[in-house]
Structure formats: C-alpha cells, structure tokens
Amino acid sequence: MKDFLLNDADKAFRMQAREFLLRVLAPRAQAIEDQQDWDAVKDVVRALGEAQYLRLMFADLYRGPLENPGLTHATILSEEASYLNYAFETTIATALSCAYPLHRYASPAIRERYLTPILDGLSIGAIGVTEKNVGSDSAGMETRVEFDERTREWVINGFKRYISNASVADVYIVYGISNPAVPASKGMSAVVVPGGHRGMSFPRNYAFMGRRGCIVGEVEFVDCRVPADHLLGEQDNAFRIMLSMFNFERAILGGSGLGVARSAFDIATAHAQSRSAFGQRLGAKQLVWDWVAEMSWRIDAAELLTYRATKMYDSGVAGKDLMKQAAMAKLVATETANFCADRCVQTLGGDGLTKEYGRAEQIYRDARAMTIVGGTSEMAKYLIASRDLPDLKPNL
Template identity: 75%
Template sequence: MRDFLLNDADRAFRADVREFLQRELLPRAADIEDRQDWDAVKHVVRALGAAGYLKLMFPDLYRGKLEHPGLTHATILSEEASYINYAFETTIATALSCAYPLHRHASERLRDAYLSPILEGTAIGAICVTEPNVGSDSAGMETRIDFDAARNEWVINGFKRYISNASVADVYIVYGLTDEGMTAVAVPKSANGIGFPRNYTFMGRRGCIVGEVKFDNCRVPADHLLGERGGGFRIMRGMFNFERAILGGSGLGVARSAFDIATAHAQTRTSFGQPLGCKQLIWDKIAQMSWRIDASELITYRATKMYDAGADGKALMKEAAMAKLVATETANYCANETVQILGGDGITKEYGRAEQLYRDARALTIVGGTSEVAKYLIAGRDLPDIRITL
C-alpha cells in the first residue's frame, strides 16, 4: 500500500494539490522544459502563493484547510510538482529553503520585507552556500561577512556558485565567516555590490536558473543578520534537514513519473508476439522500481512526520539524510531503467518524457549534499565514538 504513513487529511491534501498542479503547472511544463520560460515559472509560483501552498511549513501563517500543516505537506507538494516538472520544483524548493531561516531567525521587519512576498508568490528567494572550493564541506568557506560599526552595516566579500535562482531571486540568504564563525545574513538583489557573473547550462532541469553570485564590498544594514554572529552553522543545519526531506519528495516524484511511463509501455508495447511486460527481465525491472519507490516513500515520510512532531537539528539529521539518499538514488534508478525499457523511444524527445526524466534525475544525487555526504551523516550517528573521514 502506497502512502502508508499518511493520514486521510494528508491524502485529501495530495488530491487537492495534484488537481491544482495539473491545472496550473502541467499546461506550462513543456514551455519550461523546451523554452526555459521563466514567465511560465513565475506564473505558477504566483498561483501557488495565492492558493496558500507556500505557507505549508509555517503553521502560524497558514490559513488553509489543513488543521496541522507542516513539512509532510510541503514534501507532498514537492513530490507532485516533481512528477510533472522537476526544474519547476527546484525553483519553489529553493525559495522555501530561503524562507525557512527568514521565518525562524529574521527580525519582524525583515520577515515583512522578504518572507511575506516569497510566501505570497510575488518574490523568489535563494540560498548562497557553495563556493569554488566549498560544497558539502562548508567548514572551508572563504566568503567574509564583516561588521562596519561606523556605518552599522555588514560588508560581504566572496563568490558563490551553483546557486539556484541566481540573478532572478529577490533576496539571498548568504553564509560566510565572521570573527565569531559562520554567520548568515539576508541580502536583497537591490544591494550595492552584488553581481551575477553568469548562469550555467545543465544537462537537465531546464527552466531552473542556476548561476554565480559575487559580493564585492556588498553592504546591508545591521538588522539583516539572521540569528546571531557565529550562529550560521546551526541555521544551516536546520535548513539542510528541511531541504533534504524536501529532496526526498523530489526524488519520489521523478521516480513515480518514470515508473508510470515504464509500466504503461510494458503493458502496451508488443515484442516477439507478446506484451513486453511478459518478459522475465522486464518483470525484474518493474519489481525493482516498485519496491524502491515504496521504500523511498516510507523513509521520506518518516522524516517529515518526525519533523512535524518536533524533531530537528541532530535529532533529525540521520533520517533526513536517509530520505534524501534513498529517494534520489531511486529516482536515478527508475529513470535509467525506464529509458532501457522504452529502448529507442526512451532516448528521443519525440516519444515522451523518459529522456527528460533521465537528465533531470541525475542532479538529485548531487544537489543538497551528495549521496556520499548523506552516507557520512548516516554512519556518523551509527558510529558515535569514532570520527569518520570522508
């Protein structure tokens, strides 16, 4: 039985959000994929905001039908959006990852200025962590965030890359080093000293804008600090737990989409006088995909239910990492096997979305922390008395 850990309210929410995305996202998915149409992306983001779906993570702000909204429902949204178009889902997941620290750690004035527009769908957010020499190893960060007491401003100098929503986001959560340690500040796109050297071209996720952000004596007011000086690592850890659970939903959506294509083809394509699905080797592929999807769903929604029950920080790190690892590896497995089952049809755009899913899935085991880093986080809990080296 699929959705075993979900209750009736969760299932009703899934049905509502699926209908919404079929109406708003599906008709625009081809334009996002083929023309990288940012206007189409923005239209759906605005529609999500107007419907209240971007507030699911914030019960104090949510005004919808759910009695207890939370990460479970944000992950369902992620799963259903990724089923249709993972590039679009990346845009909203990144915006919500920006909203998360704003909601928890920003002043009321900053929340009004930056958080509210993101949740209403009228603005986009971004997160700036990765650097040329820094990926999952955030301890090697080189970006500096220094305080100018004379002007009561933070001064940011550094270079970030592989930033989702770079150049199109309205506000950026920037992580860098102060004398007290890693620190986070909010930087609006309008700030002096922020620049966008280039955007990247990826093999997949077409329509999701990813690029570089440069800070050259970029200044923001003192109240743009999130939390406290030196508190950035704790903020980042909470953000990554949220992001990795959401990525579990992303992986599930891509895997389910591929599986549905594969099973439909196996039942309708004739080979050697029989449906393709009659072949034992095809049974094995379908069975392998099916159990992996079920396992991914159970692990992902275990993590979200734990979060909604109050777990976070170190208490959720292993479970969030497991959700991200298993679901994104499953997405890659299912996308690859679906292309193989479809044969020539699987590697052409003219015969469906299998090749798009194959290209899109490949990013999932890299973004938000690689599969290797997820394994490190998992083993770190199970081997608490030793220091594991990457």
C-alpha cells in the same frame, strides 16, 4: 503508492495538490522545459502563493483549509510538482529554503519585508552557500561577512556558485565567515541581501544537462553592504541555522526524488504493457518484470523513509535527532529516482532517447542532479554512519 504513514487529511491534501498542479503547472511544463520560460515559472509560483501552498511550512502564517500544515504537506507538494516538472520544483524548494531561516531567525521587520512576498508568490528567494572550494564541506567557506562598526553595516566579500535562482531572485540569504580566528561552526554568520543590491553581480548562469527552466549561476559580492538588522539570528551562529535548514531540505528532496521516480515508473509500466516484442507484450519478459519489481519496491522504501522523516519533523524532532532519518530519505529517494529513470529509458529503448516520444529522456537528465544537489549521496551516507558509529570520525 500506499501512503502508509499519511492520514486521511494528508491523502486528501495530496489529491487537492495534484489537481491544482495539473491545472496550473502541467500546461506550462513544456514551455519551462523547451524554452526555459521564466514567466511561466513565475505564473505558477504566484498561483501557489495565492492558494496558500507556500505557507505550508509555517503554521502561524497559513490561512488555508488544513488544520495542521507542516513539512509533510510541503513534501507532498514537492512530490506532486516533481512528477510533472522537477526544474520547477527546484525553484519553489529553493524559495522555501530561503523562507525557512527568514521565518525562524529574522527580526519581525525583516520577516515582514522579505518573507511575506515569498509566501505570497510575489518574489523568489535564493540561498548562497556553495563556493568554488565548498560543496559538502561547507565549513571551508571563504566568503567573508564582516561588521563595519562605523556605518553599522554588514560587508560581504566572496564568490558563490551553483546558486539556484541566481540573477532572478528577489532576496538572497548569504552565508559567510564572520570570525576566521575560530572554527567555521563558531564563526559563521548569515545575512539577508535584496536582489540587485549594490556590490552584488552575476558573472554567469550555467547550462545544465537537465533541470531546464531552473536558473542556476554565480553570485559575486564585492564590498556589498546591508544594514545591521539584516543579520539572521546572532553573529557567528549561522552554522546552526544552516544545519537546521539542511534537515528540512533533505526531506523535501525526498519528495522530489519520489515524484521523479513515480513519473519514470508510470511511463515504463505503461510502455511495458502496450509494446509487443517477439510475439508477446514487453512486460511479460522476465527481465522486464524484474525491473518493474525493483522500481516498485524502491519507490515504496523511499516513500516510507521520506514520510517518516517529515512526520518526525512535524512532531518536533529536530537537529541531530533528525539528521539520520532526513539523510536516509534524501539518499534512498534520489538514488531511486536515478534507478527508475535509467530503467525507464532502457524499457523504452530508442523511444526513451528522443524528445519526440515522451518525457523519458528529460526525466533521465533531470534525475542525475538529484544525488548531487542538497548534499551528495556520499555525504548522506556519512551522516547516517556518523550516528551509528558515534565514537569514530570517518576519513573524508
């Protein structure tokens, strides 16, 4: 771990965040994994809020010791949390993805009502984008968000699925089509919906192979009404809001991938140096040397790409000018997490398949989601290539 792109203040923050999470998250990580203990999750979220860690993205609201907080520091936090428990990190990453558009696009009154509790660690946020026929192709959204002139309310009808923090979130940002007569990029709106609001229900939560402790499920809206001031930004202009959120989310996922990859690497290298086979240490075998070398260079590459993207963001680069770099960070870091998790299990052999001999099998299950959530690896490649081949439109 070289931290080439991080300055001394960033490195000091990493150590501070690491020590904090070892004290607050590490003792609860097993309960989150084995018992899906939501109370443990909330305890850590509350502690993060009290320590100002949930305000790192919002310099105007941050009251901690950092002089220039930003996405770089939020990503470092994501990396260190994912090293210990990726399911927990998913919860706070989703909350930040909710906080971001609230901070930037909500009216002052709505910001104060919904954003402040999230940043204080007192409430949890969620984002409603994915639907039955909508994943990477968010323009195909079927949820409707229509304005009732008579009551001055936004009326939401639709069905969202694979929603992190579904049923436990205190506030939801819901994206839907407000003008079906035009392309989604010109007819999508986003509204804020408080958790448990009338017209909102939660048909079921999913049981995933990994990320145990992260609650993910379905949210249905049937004539769900919120006041006019719960609109984010302007009517029909939420596609731009969503795209700006994705750049931020992909960089954060770069940090998540790094944390998982580093955790797998440390377990694998420790085993390779302590386990003997055929009269010598396992790590002395040429094949294992090859695995370790590839894990190492992949992690360094992911680190450089991830913190390049965050430093660009913090310097003011946004929109399409950041899309390629954020996609590269997400792609390489999450693919690296999967590679390292796989090589870790293989290095440990039978021990890597059991819960009795450590976290390798958990990391393997957790990592598999990373190349799918927040945009698939295939979608990331499309975004990268679209910047390099601007005169072509790939056949998706």
